[in-house]
Amino acid sequence: MPVEVAACASPDEVFPAIAPVFHYFSPAPTAADAERFVPFMEPSRVFAAREGNAIVGGCGSFPFELTVPGGVVRAAGLSVVGVLPTHRRRGILRAMMRAQLDDVHRRGEPVGYLWASEDTIYGHFGYGQASLCGNIDVAKALARLAQPPASRAELRLIDDAEALALLPRVYDRVRREYPGMVARSAEWWRLRRLADPEHRRMGAGPLQRAVVLRDGEPRGYALYRIHQHFEGGSTQGHVAVLEAIGADLEATRDVWSYLFDIDWVARIKAAQLPLDHPLLLMAAQPRELKFVTHDGVWVRLVDVPAALMARRPGGGDPVVIEVADAFCPWNAGRWRVAAGSVDRSTAAADLACDVTTLGSVYLGGFSFQRLARAGLVRELRAGGLVRADALLPADRAPWCPEIF
Numbered sequence: 314m315p316v317e318v319a320a321c322a323s324p325d326e327v328f329p330a331i332a333p334v335f336h337y338f339s340p341a342p343t344a345a346d347a348e349r350f351v352p353f354m355e356p357s358r359v360f361a362a363r364e365g366n367a368i369v370g371g372c373g374s375f376p377f378e379l380t381v382p383g384g385v386v387r388a389a390g391l392s393v394v395g396v397l398p399t400h401r402r403r404g405i406l407r408a409m410m411r412a413q414l415d416d417v418h419r420r421g422e423p424v425g426y427l428w429a430s431e432d433t434i435y436g437h438f439g440y441g442q443a444s445l446c447g448n449i450d451v452a453k454a455l456a457r458l459a460q461p462p463a464s465r466a467e468l469r470l471i472d473d474a475e476a477l478a479l480l481p482r483v484y485d486r487v488r489r490e491y492p493g494m495v496a497r498s499a500e501w502w503r504l505r506r507l508a509d510p511e512h513r514r515m516g517a518g519p520l521q522r523a524v525v526l527r528d529g530e531p532r533g534y535a536l537y538r539i540h541q542h543f544e545g546g547s548t549q550g551h552v553a554v555l556e557a558i559g560a561d562l563e564a565t566r567d568v569w570s571y572l573f574d575i576d577w578v579a580r581i582k583a584a585q586l587p588l589d590h591p592l593l594l595m596a597a598q599p600r601e602l603k604f605v606t607h608d609g610v611w612v613r614l615v616d617v618p619a620a621l622m623a624r625r626p627g628g629g630d631p632v633v634i635e636v637a638d639a640f641c642p643w644n645a646g647r648w649r650v651a652a653g654s655v656d657r658s659t660a661a662a663d664l665a666c667d668v669t670t671l672g673s674v675y676l677g678g679f680s681f682q683r684l685a686r687a688g689l690v691r692e693l694r695a696g697g698l699v700r701a702d703a704l705l706p707a708d709r710a711p712w713c714p715e716i717f
């Protein structure tokens with residue numbers, strides 16, 4: 314029987330359409346899982362692969378406002394991608410990506426954005442690895458800041474209602490400075506970031522919300538859980554940090570010295586930290602952080618000129634880039650990038666690359682020069698790489714603290 318991919322027509326269809334990915338999670342999806350997706354994905358953004366009446370694959374995207382170096386851009390945050398194991402490797406993901414990227418293009422969202430379950434999947438569809446991120450796993454006995462906070466901040470554990478009022482004030486300020494972060498609505502905070510259903514705790518305690526106040530103003534916060542566990546009478550437990558953010562240097566010190574000082578655990582663990590997180594330089598014993606990196610977010614330029622314009626190309630001489638894009642051929646060809654403009658060009662190209670390379674450059678996680686050293690972009694005319702990097706500069710590593 315043929316498999317057909319189509320967008321959902323009503324909100325009732327959304328949760329069944331995204332059910333296939335839950336096959337790979339344990340336990341089975343609940344109403345709390347539905348709440349994490351259905352209110353944020355209008356039906357026309359969700360695609361189901363149907364074989365007769367049976368849904369065998371699905372995916373959907375969040376409409377994000379994504380921070381990029383130089384501003385913000387509308388981005389489709391792809392999630393809940395799944396094909397049942399009975400139907401794998403028959404091209405169903407490919408058909409869903411066709412429908413989904415065509416839809417994103419029609420909507421005028423210039424960028425696709427995702428966290429990949431496996432690093433081998435999304436390059437097939439033009440996504441490039443856009444950041445590296447890291448985990449720390451530090452022994453409590455060795456977790457110290459070289460320079461602790463100069464004075465004691467007010468720290469409070471707060472309930473959901475207070476967290477909803479205070480934490481977005483910190484996050485919204487910081488997310489505008491960090492390429493890779495997305496705007497969060499009050500509903501996103503309530504139903505996703507602060508939601509704490511039992512089955513998402515994976516054996517840990519409830520979500521703790523600590524806020525740092527200075528002069529009564531929220532300046533930083535930590536969301537974490539305690540995984541308690543004893544062996545031979547001593548704790549082998551750890552603090553699992555879900556998100557820790559300071560609005561400035563002092564608040565970053567406040568947040569991390571708080572997390573490092575929590576008693577009666579053996580370790581502190583945190584994930585999805587950017588490669589240039591200040592903690593790596595603030596720790597008294599940086600090696601002991603055991604910072605381990607892996608691929609972070611992935612970016613797909615769905616509309617090359619619109620996406621690059623959102624980066625507000627800066628000063629310097631123009632560069633002409635020959636872009637290959639097998640999956641979205643409307644992007645293929647030569648693009649002249651100059652201060653304040655991105656246009657089609659017939660001039661000789663300075664650089665040649667696949668659209669995945671532009672995804673890797675997009676958030677500032679990798680430079681053209683670095684990608685060239687890995688053979689991912691070719692310099693056709695001397696100076697092209699340097700000029701391209703000057704036009705699309707970035708001063709910090711991308712940071713997306715939340716897997717969506």
Ligand SMILES: CC(C)(COP(=O)(O)OP(=O)(O)OC[C@H]1O[C@@H](n2cnc3c(N)ncnc32)[C@H](O)[C@@H]1OP(=O)(O)O)[C@@H](O)C(=O)NCCC(=O)NCCS
Pocket residue numbers: 334337393394395396397400401402403404405406407408428429430431433434437
């Ligand atoms: C990953 C998954 C969605 C792939 O679906 P699928 O229908 O089997 O994929 P397709 O048959 O359309 O494959 C499309 C292409 O991607 C490749 N591909 C798909 N999944 C891959 C994987 N896990 N590793 C490497 N390549 C993969 C295929 O080889 C194929 O390449 P080709 O076009 O050059 O022949 C499916 O295996 C799945 O649901 N996995 C578990 C859940 C998951 O990881 N979801 C992704 C969440 S981000």
